[in-house]
Amino acid sequence: MRISRQASLKKFNTFNVSENADVIYEVEDIGMLKNIVSDNNQILILGGGSNILFTKSYNGAIINLRNKGIKVLEEDKESVLVDVCSGENWNDFVLWAIKNNYGGIENLSLIPGNVGAAPIQNIGAYGVELKDVFYSASGIMLDSLKDFELKTSECKFSYRNSIFKNELKDKVIITSIKLKLTKGNHNYNIEYKGLKEKLLKSELSLKKISDEVIKIRQSKLPDHKLIGNCGSFFKNPIINLSKLKTIKSDFPDLPSFKIDSNNYKIPAAWLIEKSGFKEKRNKNVGVYKNQPLVIINLGEATGKEILDFANEIKETINNNFNIQLKEEVLVI
Ligand SMILES: Cc1cc2nc3c(=O)[nH]c(=O)nc-3n(C[C@H](O)[C@H](O)[C@H](O)COP(=O)(O)OP(=O)(O)OC[C@H]3O[C@@H](n4cnc5c(N)ncnc54)[C@H](O)[C@@H]3O)c2cc1C
Incomplete structure (x- = not known):
């Protein structure tokens, strides 16, 4: 674990603004989390910093989750249940799924940020939302330090919204999520106009959809590493x-x-x-x-x-x- 005091947040947010935080913990081992939470009153959990704007210094502790790991928990002919650690990069996980022929998140290719933040606003793009493949989120309650697991129906997902932006705002650390992905019979979604125009229904594959989504995104959105x-x-x-x-x-x-x-x-x-x-x-x-x-x-x-x-x-x-x-x- 790396601990930096009075540290710049510039490399921790994609707006590239240079505010400071009292302390930043970069945490790979989630076994450390309960001690960090007990030692600090004011806490903000940070993933890739791609959905946050710092307008002033942060007077408190930032926990930047970097725990890694992807595990297949269960599978049958049709589907697979995957557990992914919060510190995994979202797009790397999407590419892993496509390589293994697991479907359902190909339309969410190239969304920046980490896996742990994906349920916070129920990330969505090109006709698909995280909730469509979501199974549960696991983590720690900040006040009681108790472990929790919340299933899809409990997360109150809607357009760019969830329980984590409302009742549970600033109250939890999500340490991993479980998703149910398709294995063979994929439900390709090319309803978004730009995708429909480019892709032929008869020749669809997860990779083709992902590649096309990436192309469209790169033509429309700035690369946050440059701008x-x-x-x-x-x-x-x-x-x-x-x-x-x-x-x-x-x-x-x-x-x-x-x-x-x-x-x-x-x-x-x-x-x-x-x-x-x-x-x-x-x-x-x-x-x-x-x-x-x-x-x-x-x-x-x-x-x-x-x-x-x-x-x-x-x-x-x-x-x-x-x-x-x-x-x-x-x-x-
Ligand atoms: C170029 C660009 C394109 C984008 N396109 C899309 C898009 O198509 N669709 C879309 O939905 N979003 C999009 N986003 C927004 C952003 O990528 C997503 O919201 C992403 O899920 C944020 O992940 P992050 O790890 O960067 O979260 P952060 O910015 O680090 O955090 C966002 C929020 O989640 C909380 N949080 C983060 N991790 C945890 C955790 N483990 N436990 C508890 N709380 C946590 C933070 O406290 C904060 O409130 C885009 C952003 C950029 C820069």
């Missing part, structure tokens, strides 16, 4: 039918996706673009040219500068459309 960002800064808002009709009467080109008879998801990127933020820059912060939902650090931006820019977008959209955008990124 600091956290992917989508805001969630896509869900509005009711009457509000949809009101906006559509002024903007007939507004795209919308039906969720149920009264609720529709609309793209935050569209709202941002229509509000004049396409490729907009303000000193060290800007909107990414290929995807307006991605706010980028153009160099040495502080977390506060990034937050101010995000708030300006939020305010403008509220004024223009009477829609309150919600952050997908955790702001500290």
Whole structure:
């Protein structure tokens, strides 16, 4: 285990901001966790730092989980139950699954970050969400130091949301997750328009889908190693039918996706673009040219500068459309 005091968080967050933390524990052995938790009052669990914006120093202990391991627990003809440690890189795990011909997460290729964070916001992309293959999350409760295992139905998953962002926010360390993946008869999902156009149903394979997803992502999203960002800064808002009709009467080109008879998801990127933020820059912060939902650090931006820019977008959209955008990124 490595312990750094008054240490920079720059290499621990993909926005590349340089705030400090009182102490950072880089933990490979989860046997150490209960002692660390007992020794510190204020704790933040950190994976790859790809969904977090530090706007000030963190007065407390950061636990950066680095435990590794992938185990097949059970299998039959149709499926396999896999246990994956939180410190595994998510995309490395996806590639491992594809190599072993285990299906269900190929559409989630190239999402940055670690396995332990995947249930926090129920990661999703290209028509698939983690909940579709999820079995359980295991870990430690921060207050009682008791072990827990929560099954899918207990995790209250919804769009970019789960119990870990609500009732259990800042209350648990997830040390591993179990997923149920398909073994032979894969349920390929190419409903997303960009995938459907490129792939032929008759010749599908896990690898083909993953390769195509990676290609699309690389063409749309900045590489956080080169340009600091956290992917989508805001969630896509869900509005009711009457509000949809009101906006559509002024903007007939507004795209919308039906969720149920009264609720529709609309793209935050569209709202941002229509509000004049396409490729907009303000000193060290800007909107990414290929995807307006991605706010980028153009160099040495502080977390506060990034937050101010995000708030300006939020305010403008509220004024223009009477829609309150919600952050997908955790702001500290
Ligand atoms: C370029 C780019 C593209 C992206 N695309 C997508 C996408 O398509 N879909 C999507 O859903 N997300 C996307 N994201 C967001 C991000 O990759 C995911 O949310 C990812 O799961 C975050 O993982 P992380 O390890 O970096 O989490 P972190 O940023 O380290 O942490 C995120 C949150 O989870 C908590 N947490 C982390 N690990 C644990 C743990 N073990 N136990 C308890 N709490 C924990 C943290 O306290 C924090 O609240 C993208 C990000 C980037 C930079």
